[in-house]
Amino acid sequence: MTSRTAALVCGLLIFFCALSAFAQPPAPNQMPSVIQVPEAALATPNFDATAATNAYLAQIPADKMARSDAYFEGGYWMILWDFLYGVVVALLLLNLRCSARMRDLAERVTRFKPVHTFVYWLQYIVLTTVLFFPLTVYEDYFREHKYGLATQTFGPWMLDQIKNLGVDAVLLGLLAMLLFGVVRRLPRTWWIWGAAVTIMFMVFTVLIAPVYLVPIFNKVTPLNDPKLVDPILSMARANGIPAKNVYTIDASKQTTRMSANVSGFADTMRITLNDNLLRRGSPEEIQAVMGHEMGHYVMNHIYKSIMFFSIVIVLASAYLHGGVGWALTRWGEKWQIQGVGDTAVLPLVVLLVLIFGFVITPVMNTFSRTLEYEADMYGLNTSRQPDGFAQAAIHLGEYRKMSPGRIEEFIFFDHPSGRKRIYAAMRWKAENLKLFMPEQGSAAALGSIQGVDPSKK
Numbered sequence: 001m002t003s004r005t006a007a008l009v010c011g012l013l014i015f016f017c018a019l020s021a022f023a024q025p026p027a028p029n030q031m032p033s034v035i036q037v038p039e040a041a042l043a044t045p046n047f048d049a050t051a052a053t054n055a056y057l058a059q060i061p062a063d064k065m066a067r068s069d070a071y072f073e074g075g076y077w078m079i080l081w082d083f084l085y086g087v088v089v090a091l092l093l094l095n096l097r098c099s100a101r102m103r104d105l106a107e108r109v110t111r112f113k114p115v116h117t118f119v120y121w122l123q124y125i126v127l128t129t130v131l132f133f134p135l136t137v138y139e140d141y142f143r144e145h146k147y148g149l150a151t152q153t154f155g156p157w158m159l160d161q162i163k164n165l166g167v168d169a170v171l172l173g174l175l176a177m178l179l180f181g182v183v184r185r186l187p188r189t190w191w192i193w194g195a196a197v198t199i200m201f202m203v204f205t206v207l208i209a210p211v212y213l214v215p216i217f218n219k220v221t222p223l224n225d226p227k228l229v230d231p232i233l234s235m236a237r238a239n240g241i242p243a244k245n246v247y248t249i250d251a252s253k254q255t256t257r258m259s260a261n262v263s264g265f266a267d268t269m270r271i272t273l274n275d276n277l278l279r280r281g282s283p284e285e286i287q288a289v290m291g292h293e294m295g296h297y298v299m300n301h302i303y304k305s306i307m308f309f310s311i312v313i314v315l316a317s318a319y320l321h322g323g324v325g326w327a328l329t330r331w332g333e334k335w336q337i338q339g340v341g342d343t344a345v346l347p348l349v350v351l352l353v354l355i356f357g358f359v360i361t362p363v364m365n366t367f368s369r370t371l372e373y374e375a376d377m378y379g380l381n382t383s384r385q386p387d388g389f390a391q392a393a394i395h396l397g398e399y400r401k402m403s404p405g406r407i408e409e410f411i412f413f414d415h416p417s418g419r420k421r422i423y424a425a426m427r428w429k430a431e432n433l434k435l436f437m438p439e440q441g442s443a444a445a446l447g448s449i450q451g452v453d454p455s456k457k
């Protein structure tokens with residue numbers, strides 16, 4: 001980095017720090033927390049799933065719906081701007097021969113090839129992080145604050161960014177060394193072996209993430225407050241998930257979002273419920289979300305995702321093999337890149353991956369959305385909390401558009417839309433009405449299902 005760039009970066013930092021000190025924190029876009037089951041969603045003999053869905057959606061105040069729609073739709077544009085910005089940066093690095101110069105510098109440091117790759121990588125990631133910083137700070141900091149989704153002041157946010165840079169520098173640097181090693185040794189079949197190495201690296205990262213990567217940013221603890229967790233752990237045991245695999249994370253450090261996930265692989269596989277969910281969710285809602293996460297766990301969605309991503313990686317690798325060769329015969333000399341084994345080729349690889357990723361966004365989202373819908377079905381069957389489920393869908397509506405169009409949902413949604421999820425819950429309720437209508441002579445059924453003796457009511 002030249003001293004001019006360093007001065008510019010410092011200037012920008014001071015500017016943003018000053019700005020954040022004066023900025024008034026906007027109110028969080030909190031959806032109503034304890035939602036009464038609306039009249040049309042009460043269990044009555046003329047219960048109608050569509051009417052119940054509409055009644056739930058009608059509980060969201062219009063201004064909150066508009067704010068959440070604006071946030072989510074803005075995200076569509078961010079996909080485009082990120083893509084275009086990434087393309088421009090990659091083309092500049094190639095055409096201004098910055099990449100070739102970084103390679104030359106790396107080669108002056110040592111004669112040892114893997115170290116070349118790593119030194120090149122360090123220069124690349126620092127330079128691109130600086131170039132992307134204005135976009136990152138807008139997208140991850142100001143925009144999140146504007147919509148009341150962020151809880152961090154600038155300093156801690158910046159610290160997280162630096163940690164992120166450190167993790168990427170080490171982990172992806174390792175991957176770059178491995179891949180360039182493969183390309184140099186196997187110049188003709190590198191794309192097959194490169195894909196295999198990338199897949200193994202992905203599995204390794206998934207395996208270590210919950211234990212070694214997540215704790216760099218947040219505190220993860222096993223769930224143990226008995227009052228809160230007894231019903232959760234009971235559900236887990238009933239579904240064959242050991243209690244030691246249920247955790248909570250202090251996500252409120254960064255965000256107001258309520259969420260939960262399944263992470264890890266083999267022995268590190270675990271369910272994590274974030275503290276926003278545990279704090280703001282009703283017991284019914286928490287059980288519904290827990291049921292959903294158990295669906296991911298029991299239906300092995302992690303393994304299915306690894307299979308799916310492996311196929312994507314092989315396809316991407318074949319495409320890179322063709323694309324890199326094609327581009328280098330045309331512009332290799334101009335860019336001063338000697339071949340696919342030359343580290344200076346990296347911006348070209350990133351450019352091609354950006355295009356690939358941009359084009360297959362709907363495919364990736366549809367894969368994820370399909371698994372999420374499966375987990376929804378499992379969660380409804382397990383938790384038997386359709387109303388808790390509807391409440392959760394409304395809470396998630398703080399950062400996800402509730403009622404998108406069909407094509408919009410197909411392209412942009414990695415989870416089913418809120419409306420779809422509430423409808424699925426109400427449809428389930430319609431088919432299981434007897435569970436909610438004890439006066440219809442099913443009191444015994446209700447009691448046995450919820451673990452209470454109806455006679456003691």
Ligand SMILES: [Zn+2]
Nearest residue numbers: 292296372375
């Ligand atoms: Zn899920």
